[in-house]
Amino acid sequence: MYLEFKHVMPSPLSDYPHDASSVWKAGFKLEFPKKVILNASSGKGKSTFVSTVYGLRRDYSGSIELDGDPIEDFTLDEWIELRRLRISAVFQDLQLFPELTVWDNLCLKNELTQHKKEEEMESFLEKLGIGDKKNQLCKNLSLGQQQRVAIIRSLLQPFELLLMDEPFSHLDEENAKIALELINQETDVNGGGYILTSLGSYHGFEYDYELKL
């Protein structure tokens, strides 16, 4: 899969001055699988970037192409299929179902995709240190715990591109590393790549490419 930005400028950001190297100005073309970091300070449009690529926002000028097709032309049904089979995401606001348990949140996704076995899902929870939270309602978890649930959920589907919007913002260094390990492992299993946005912490991770905003 390849992703190309052609003169893309989100309307809320059009009045800001942007560096010459910013993706909003320079554009880019990336071929996945690749592990990409998008590093920028607050307010530069990281979340805008993620939701634009995920098809949730259309308030931009220019064109974004996925495998040569402009995503502006995708219908809602086409987006839904993409989100089930090719692109996954961890949202900054997580988008979990607070009234469901951790396990139900995960099953809701896995029932749709049939991607992982129950034991694998359980081992993911264990690995990220929230195995004991399995039957708790999501709304009763701390933000850091919820973040890990959202990360696991994003891995319960096949993907060529995983978009992650500050997925470790509420995790300590140690837990962030463990989560990143799991993400790397699953990305390789899927033969996919990801774009990870971050406020500047690298969590010691070796990326293939860096995008700037």
Place this chain on the structure above:
Amino acid sequence: MLKKILFRERTNVQFIFATAGALIGLTALLLSLQLILDVQSFHSNEEELFGPNSVVIQKKVTKLTTIGINSTEFMPEDLKRLREKEFITDVAPFASADFKVGISEVEGDGLPHFYADMFFQSIPNRFMDIDVDWNWNEQSEFIPIVLPRDFIMIINYGFAQSQGMNQISEDLLMAARLTIHINGNGQKTQMIGRVVGFSQKISSILVPESFLTYSNALYGNGNIQNPSRVFITTKDDSYGELEELMEEMNLDISKSAIDVAKIKTIIAVVIGIFGIASILIMLLSLLGFVQYSQLVLSKASYEIKTLLRIGYSIRQIVNTFIRQLSFTFGIITVSAVVIMLIVKYLMVNPWLEKNGINIEGSSLLIAIVTAVLCFVLFIFANYVNVKKTVRSQGNA
């Protein structure tokens, strides 16, 4: 799991109102429809013989008639007036036999010995909706006869008792042959007749038109008479006009015939109003349900958006809604049919029977098809609405 997320707050006032409205509306609709069908399908014995909405009219006999100043004959201009009335669809004067008639038993057929003077009349065949062959020709085995029901009553409860004769049942009378004595134009003859039916409406002895034409030509005395009775067919629900006309032309009519028509008309009007009201209730409750699902959808707006974001298709979400609504409305539909049947069989039918209207196994098919159609309409309307709303949530 989807159901759990989308229907978090299921029961609320809106839902209860919509459900109650739909149940009441649908029940009322089915009930009124079924009752209208029942009443329309109701046939008295008369109608089996002569078709619906037909009555015999005659002029009232007054003192003036008796002393010969006034006549009960229908003059050609009277008939013309009747034909001009818009609510009368058919007019047929009775033809009378122009010869003397008597009947007696055929020996060995089970009837006691008797002899009675008689008369014959006929009405056109199109009024005779009767199972047996009403056509007569010279080769026919017997002359079919329709007697007034009162006739057998008079024999059994009056004549037979006073004469020490055995009573006879309708079946026996219909099974036995009768000897018909004809005397006119200087000739006498005997023929065989058979009773094929009884009539409450027409107090006359009816024979086929073809027989009367034939025998009048042969045995008639040559008196040409104007008819004194006329058979008319009216449009549905026009008993009011008929009563007016009777008043106007000083007519006499069999009361029972008009009473049934009257009951049918009144019931049809009342139920019709009820039915229209129930259609309105149905439509309102449909709106209520559409609103209810709108409410559920907007309450679940975050859930719907998120489901679409993690890859659930619009169809899966819409289907979850429709399954749930189908279940709810399915229960409503079945309940409405059951309540309708209970009211019909335990309350309305006994009441109708008490009032002399016997409903014989009228079909429930139309009411049930209507219930199914309402169900389909309801699901379709909600489907369109839910799909539109979910899609707009996805695009938001």
